[in-house]
Amino acid sequence: MSDMMDDMDEGGEGVVKKFMFVNRKAPHGTIYALEGLEVVLISAAFDQDVSMVFVDDGVYELIKGVNTKGIEVKDFSKTYRALEGYDIEKLYVEKASMDARGLTEDDLIVDVTVLDSAEMANLMAEQDVVISY
Amino acid sequence: MKIGIMVSEGPYNHQASDTAYLFARNAIEKGHSVPRVFFYHDGVNNSTKLTQPPQDDRNVVNRWSKLAEDHGVDLVVCVAAGMRRGITDDILAPGFRISGLGQLVEAGIQCDRLVTFGD
Structure with a gap:
């Protein structure tokens, strides 16, 4: 462990930051959504103020009725429903992204808060750490 | 300022x-x-000493190692992402850890900023 890491370890205890995970990609096609979800689950162990947002094709991560049999990859869509059990309850979806894809809240597997683009921008501006994929 | 970095893409394929x-x-x-620099997704491929780029090109892996040394x-390197992609302790370049x-x-x-690089 380097000196700099020792330095980084100072004063880290008890800090609560606003973490936002921005999901921008479809659940399948690339691994970003799946591996991104793994970070979110780990972050729950750090007692931070975590929120997740879904924009662009990221809104597809939350749609009902996913069936991955045909592409022979793991279906992890049910994991989003388990987030509540990790105390990750702040889920936001951008309205314009849903509208552009013909989706409404009824198409989603979890309860979300729908924000317009300006509200989403304000929420992002409040964050300490934004991790996006 | 203390700056943490996340790298989400593999070397050479992506800038x-x-x-x-x-x-x-x-x-x-x-x-x-x-x-700290954290390597995630295909970014874990930045860490393998098996990398052998052509001699007239930059060596992305060695460059990271030198940054760690200096x-x-x-x-x-993320353990889960690394295991998916065959990155193990045996093939780590100097300065990397899993x-x-x-x-x-x-x-x-703990950092003042976390800056992420990738798609």
Whole structure:
């Protein structure tokens, strides 16, 4: 462990930051959504103020009725429903992204808060750490 | 300022790791500290010593190793993402270590900024 890491370890205890995970990609096609979800689950162990947002094709991560049999990859869509059990309850979806894809809240597997683009921008501006994929 | 970095793309295929490296090196030259670089997604492929680029090209992996040696930057490769892609302790270049995703969250908590590079 380097000196700099020792330095980084100072004063880290008890800090609560606003973490936002921005999901921008479809659940399948690339691994970003799946591996991104793994970070979110780990972050729950750090007692931070975590929120997740879904924009662009990221809104597809939350749609009902996913069936991955045909592409022979793991279906992890049910994991989003388990987030509540990790105390990750702040889920936001951008309205314009849903509208552009013909989706409404009824198409989603979890309860979300729908924000317009300006509200989403304000929420992002409040964050300490934004991790996006 | 303490700056943590996340690299999400593999070397050579994508410019993200080049840009992350240049950002880290220049931040340090300007007097900031970069305590940790976390490699995630295909970014874990930045860590393998098996990499052999052509001689007239930059060596992305060795460059990271030198940054670690010169400035004590902690180069952390995600264990889960690494295992998926065949990255194990046996093939790590100097300065890299394998650890968990908690190291990324910790960098976010403890650094003044977390800067991410990737798609």
